Amino acid sequence: MDYGFSKEQEMIRKEMARFCKKELSREYVAWMDENVDFPPGELWEKFREIGIFQAYIPEEYGGEAISVLDSMISYEEICKASMSVALAVGASIGFGARFIGELGSKEQKEKYLPLLGEGKAKMCMALTEPAGGTDILGAISTTAEEKEGRWVINGEKVFITGAHASDYMITICRTQMDAKPSESLSIFLVPSNSEGITITRIPKISCHHCDSVGITFSNVEIPTENLIGTRNGGWYEMLTVLNPERIGCAVMGVGLMAAAYEDAFQYAQQRHAFGGPISRFQILQHYLADMYINLENARNLTYKAAWLCDQGKPYHLEATMAKLVASEGALHAGRFGAEIMGGYGICMEYPMQRYLRDAYQLQFSPISNEMSKNMLMQFQGLPKSWA
Ligand SMILES: Cc1cc2nc3c(=O)[nH]c(=O)nc-3n(C[C@H](O)[C@H](O)[C@H](O)COP(=O)(O)OP(=O)(O)OC[C@H]3O[C@@H](n4cnc5c(N)ncnc54)[C@H](O)[C@@H]3O)c2cc1C
Secondary structure, three states: OOOOOOHHHHHHHHHHHHHHHHHOOHHHHHHHHHHOOOOOHHHHHHHHHOOOOHHHOOHHHOOOOOOHHHHHHHHHHHHHHOHHHHHHHHHHHHHHHHHHHHHOOHHHHHHHHHHHHOOOOOEEEEOOEOOEOOOHHHHOOOEEEEEOOEEEEEEEEEEEEOHHHOOEEEEEEEOOOOOOHHHOEEEEEEEOOOOOEEEEOOOOOOOOOOOEEEEEEEEEEEEHHHEEOOOOEHHHHHHHHHHHHHHHHHHHHHHHHHHHHHHHHHHHHHOEEOOEEHHHOHHHHHHHHHHHHHHHHHHHHHHHHHHHHHOOOOOHHHHHHHHHHHHHHHHHHHHHHHHHOHHHHHOOOOOHHHHHHHHHHHOOOOOOHHHHHHHHHHHOOOOOOOO
16 A cells, blocks of 8 residues: 655645645735635636646647656645635536547537537536535436427526526526436536526525526527437436546545644644643544644545546545535535634635635535435445435
8 A cells, every 4th residue: 555645746736736825815814805706817817827627638639647646746736725716617627528438429529529628618517406405316307398499498596607608608407308317317507698598696605706596597598419428317417527526526525634734733833822832732632643643634534535546446435534524524624724723714815715605505515414414324335324
């Protein structure tokens, strides 16, 4: 067993850390958090210049096809600097490149993968509906009907990350009403500027500079060739594509935890009370020790899941555990990081309050921690405890 990064991987990490230090300074991230609902174009351009989007595209479409493990190593640094930016960049790559790369036709791959690789097309994924996200099969009611050589979409989606800034929405709809939901879903590529689309902001406490929005589709017409994958086969196709999303979300928790731990560790040494640094108080050391242990655990699980994925081995168990441990660890780190900083922990002047706010959304997105535990025991052979 070798738990270390290779020289190349260490270089990837260092380069992204250097990039983030320069382009995602604390001041700039705080400014974005208060002023924008998506990373500005000039920042997108800088990510484009370092080839971040290209890195994930298959080589035959002009990309570098780097491994999931390598991508997570560089992604952790972005997550540490700003989870909102990581989400914005990750949604386009994780949803756009994966759905089209895995399920797209040759024509779709030729048309869209180079655009994604050049960072010229932003994509999001619209699955969740107002009636519920955990029980999405029971809730989904957005329909796509084939009429006169077009698909016509009607319905409503909610919490769709980055949809307001996207060029295309990967949208999951029912295409057959008289079959089981799992055998009646199809996936579509919907141009975001299509007539009949209305976007509604959802103000929330977390990830201010990457909004998740509501979308209404009212008789939205798209060409028949915008079906991705097979008609009515979308549910099972989508599940295979979405598995690595849990690894990506786990790494967000790891990045948040690392940032909160480092800030709290440093603060505890600088802040004085009763004639010395507060870092000498055992209870605060215990808070830090718990954060440090959670971070190590979450990182190990996350990188193990990424490694298994690259080896073509089953990784759903590890990815689910990683997301759970990392999201809970991130919330704990924000909570106790703020505790260590006293009143300053909740002041906008310091990023600790942002880590705490951002960590909340990882508890139930993309899958809730309760549902994750249901699944873990189902994977272990216990009876399915839901439905
Ligand atoms: C900020 C944010 C960004 C998001 N981005 C996207 C996106 O880009 N695209 C997209 O499609 N979706 C997105 N989502 C949706 C996300 O996937 C859902 O919020 C998630 O699936 C939970 O669904 P829900 O919020 O409807 O909660 P519900 O499903 O209503 O769950 C409510 C509670 O009931 C619990 N529960 C439900 N069923 C069970 C059960 N069987 N056993 C135990 N407990 C259960 C849940 O764990 C939870 O605690 C996002 C959500 C948020 C908040």
